[in-house]
Amino acid sequence: MGGRRMTPDFLTGAMPSADRTSDWSQASVVVAGLGVSGFAAADALLEFGAKVTVLDDAETATNVEKGTLLETLDATVRLGPGSTAELPEGTDLVITSPGWRASTPLLARAAGQGIGIWGEPELAWRLSRPDKQVPWLAVTGTNGKTTTVQMVAAMLTAAGLRTAAVGNVGRPIIETVLDPEPYDVLAVELSSFQLHWSHSLAMHSAAVLNLHPDHLEWHGSMADYTADKARIFERVTHSCVYNVAEPSTEQLVAEADVTEGARAIGFTLGTPAPSMIGIVDDLIVDRAFVEQRQTSALELAKVSDVQPLAPHNVNNALAAAALVRSFGVPATAVRDGLRALELGGHRIEQIADSEGVRWINDSKATNPHAAASSLKAYDKVVWIAGGQAKGTSFDELVTDVADRLRGVVLMGVDRELIFEALRRHAPNVPVKMINDTDTGAMAHAVAAAATLAQPGDAVLLAPGCASLDMFASYAARGDAFAAAVRQMTSTPPPVADAD
Structure with a gap:
């Protein structure tokens, strides 16, 4: 008798029961996209005996190697x-790469047939x-996710816990949870796509650090972007961490369907109220996870322990401290974790100090809010x-920082968009346009900046934009900036420490 074979029971229903004990040999799973997370997902499913089909339109050398x-x-x-x-016949489940939009024909067909679509x-x-089961301390937000997760991992490590920074940073989560070595807790970065x-x-x-327009071409609207970010608070068992300076993040906590007994914990650059982490006399203090929080606070670290020391990075540290304190980490581990942390490059990274001018690489600032945070430092x-x-729009950013701008150098496919915002809100700020789109464009931008600086x-370099119009990644863009600055200023590259 013909017809589509039945989907296994553990993959049916609004909330399927699938777990590691399910009989995955019954399941036909499509993995859409052969990136880092797609490869890890396919490998894990094969380990569990699933029938796996991997699809990717890109036939790169890397994909061919992984596919083989x-x-x-x-x-x-x-x-x-x-x-x-085409969606293969008999598909029971689709695991999608995070960047694939719901409107992608393959995913739209799966959704139309009632087939589950999961991320890694x-x-x-x-x-x-x-x-x-390993507890997850999770972070999302428009900006600061990676830094905050690295801070969380450093604090957990300082407390003697076995942990890893995973998700949208570092290793795919699936590799870590299937690692034969046990973990005590994971520091997890989740993008809006993954959520x-x-x-x-x-x-x-879980923490939502901030909410500002980003990836609207993917989500379709700010409301949909916010709704995806809000998923991180659903079913939280202990603490929902929000940014006191951004009431929209607290609103997400109020609207979340959390586990009974979960708390709302704020973080603030000001003096904290009870159930908050904040700043008193240049100290990071806890009024959330101490018994006498109505009348006292516990010192966790000095503000100067946060490096690089910029207001938005202190915010990251406050959020990280709230997450680890919710897990019972001692105060000393917050301090020791911050002091031991070495962030990756391209985040407020000083490349040179030449003739009284500092050259700063923040190529990781890939949206207007991140760029504004850097500029305000x-x-x-x-x-x-x-x-x-x-x-996204640059009008609010330019309005906020106009009085700080000595000059602006614009490059890339959407440079005119930023130029128009400058013309409207900072018409007296000199602007130089770099029209080149080849690999030499960054050197021209650095040279133009040098003529404006005093x-x-x-x-x-805080582009406020993604990099793929001209560079392979934000890191490649930052590397190009650093190389151009070092060549112009004759600043040698840093020497790596000996092992």
Whole structure:
């Protein structure tokens, strides 16, 4: 008798029961996209005996290599243009790469047929249940996610706990939860894309750092972007951490369906009220996780322990402290974690100090809010900006920082968008346009910035935009800036410490 075979019971219903004890040999799973998370998901599903088909329109050398390896493990791999045009017959579940929009034909067909669509975090969560459960301390927000997660991991490590920074930073979550070595707790970064495809996550504690327009070309609207960020608070068991300076983040806590007994914990650059982490006399203090919080606070660290020392980075540290304190980490581990932390490059990274001008690489500032945070860390700035604006506006940013701008150098595909915002709100600020789009454009931008800068100024690469119009990544853009600055100022690159 013909017809589609039945989807396994553990993959049916509004909230499927699938976990690591399910009989995955009954399941036919499509993995959409062969990026880092897609490869990890496919590898894990094969380990559990699932029938796996991997689809990716990009037939790069890296994808071919990964696909060949998966084929040796009995996966079906289809690469090249048109590979994702059709949903394979008999598909029970789709695991999607985070960047795939819901409107992608493959995903739209799956949704139309009532087939479940998960991201890699959702798969990792389920395959860690019921016997390999590890608490997740999770972070999302428009900006600061990676830094905050690294701070969380450093604080947990300082407390003697086995942990890892995973998710949208570092290792895929699925690799970590299936690691034979046990973990005490995970520091998890979750993007709005990943949260969109997550359905059953229940964090120990979670933080939303901030909410500002970003990736609107993917989500379609600010409301949809916010709704996806809000998923991180659903089913939280201990603490929902919000930014006191941004009431919209507290509103997400108020609207979340959390586990009974979960608390709302604020973080603030001001004096904290009870149930908050904040600042008193240049100290980071806890009025949330101490018994006498109505009348006293516990010192966790000095503000100067946060490096680089900028207001938005102190905010990151406050949020990280709230998360680890919710997990019972002692105060000394907050301090020791901050002191031991070494952040990756391209985040407020000083490249040179030449003739009284500081050259700062913050290529990681890929949206207007992140760029504004960087710009506010300096009194007078020559700002290098531009790239892919992702549907965002620069009017609010320019209004906020106009009095700090010595000059602006614009480059990239959406440079005119930023120029128009400057013309409207900072018409007296000199602007230099770099029209080149080849690899030499950054050197021209650095040279143009040098003609605008005066002693005491900072020249800041904080593009406020994505990088893929001209560079392979924000890191490649930052590297190009650093190389151009070092060549112009004759500043040697840093020497790596000997092992």
